[in-house]
Every structure is written in structure tokens, then in C-alpha cells.
Amino acid sequence: MSVRCGIGYDLHRLADGRKLMIGGIEVPFDKGPVGHSDGDVLAHALVDALLGGAGLGDIGTHFPDSDPKWKGANSLLFLEHARKLLEEKHFSIEHIDAVVILERPRLGPHFPKMREALAKSLRVPTERIHLKAKTNEGVDAVGRGEAIACHVVATLSL
Numbered sequence: 001m002s003v004r005c006g007i008g009y010d011l012h013r014l015a016d017g018r019k020l021m022i023g024g025i026e027v028p029f030d031k032g033p034v035g036h037s038d039g040d041v042l043a044h045a046l047v048d049a050l051l052g053g054a055g056l057g058d059i060g061t062h063f064p065d066s067d068p069k070w071k072g073a074n075s076l077l078f079l080e081h082a083r084k085l086l087e088e089k090h091f092s093i094e095h096i097d098a099v100v101i102l103e104r105p106r107l108g109p110h111f112p113k114m115r116e117a118l119a120k121s122l123r124v125p126t127e128r129i130h131l132k133a134k135t136n137e138g139v140d141a142v143g144r145g146e147a148i149a150c151h152v153v154a155t156l157s158l
């Protein structure tokens with residue numbers, strides 16, 4: 001068995017009146033990410049980690065933001081597509097570890113639902129998806145509440 005790791009990163013600006021979508025779940029808040037799709041940083045970083053581990057390029061290659069098809073798209077669709085690409089290459093998803101960086105609101109209470117949604121899209125047990133939240137200690141754009149960021153490491157086997 002061969003093991004591969006992929007890394008993914010994403011950041012979106014936050015604006016008033018947008019839905020805060022993270023890990024396929026809407027988190028109640030007065031601001032949300034600006035983006036061509038639903039701006040789900042966790043889903044986007046996860047797609048990049050999966051594609052990276054499998055050597056299949058990145059999210060921009062597969063879902064160009066110039067394509068009107070993806071305007072306002074639910075990012076779980078991107079995850080399902082990435083999962084199919086991995087399956088075609090016979091990769092299994094062993095583990096996902098993610099850090100979402102956001103000043104407010106607290107994400108911990110929403111993690112069980114996010115893990116469930118992500119696990120369903122990827123067709124893996126929820127135990128394989130690990131989520132963590134950090135604030136940026138008031139520093140930089142994320143710390144001022146102007147942006148949300150996410151880092152993901154995906155471990156794949158072949």
C-alpha cells in the first residue's frame with residue numbers, strides 16, 4: 001500500500017448579508033464569504049487537499065470560477081466530484097484533518113453536523129474527518145473578522 005498526503009488552503013473575504021457556509025452547513029451569523037460559489041472554505045481546501053494527494057491538479061482546474069455553472073454552487077458538489085475522480089484512480093481516503101480559522105462565531109457546536117455532511121459527500125465514516133477551529137487572535141484580516149481561512153491535510157492510500 002502506498003500512502004499520499006495532500007494539503008489544501010483557502011481564504012474568503014467576509015461580507016454582510018452572505019450565508020456563512022462551512023463544511024456544507026449554514027452557520028448562523030451576520031456575515032458570510034464572498035465567492036463565485038457558496039464560498040465554503042472548508043470544502044474548497046478539502047477538495048484541494050484531495051486533488052493534491054492524488055496528483056490531480058487543483059480546484060480551479062476542475063471548477064473554474066469563470067464558469068457560470070458554478071455560480072452560487074453548493075461546494076459539497078465539488079467534494080462529490082473530487083471523490084469520484086479519486087475513485088477512478090483507486091485512491092481511498094484514510095483521514096482528513098482540518099483547521100478553520102475564524103474570529104467569530106464559535107464553530108465547535110457545529111462540527112458534528114459538518115463532519116456528517118463531509119463524510120456523506122466523501123462516503124467515508126465520520127471518524128475519518130477531524131475538524132479544529134482557531135481564532136487569529138485579533139491579528140490581520142482574519143483577526144479583524146474580515147476573512148475566513150482554512151487549512152486541510154488529506155491522507156490517501158492506493
Ligand SMILES: [Zn+2]
Binds near residue numbers: 011012039040041
Ligand atoms: Zn474558496
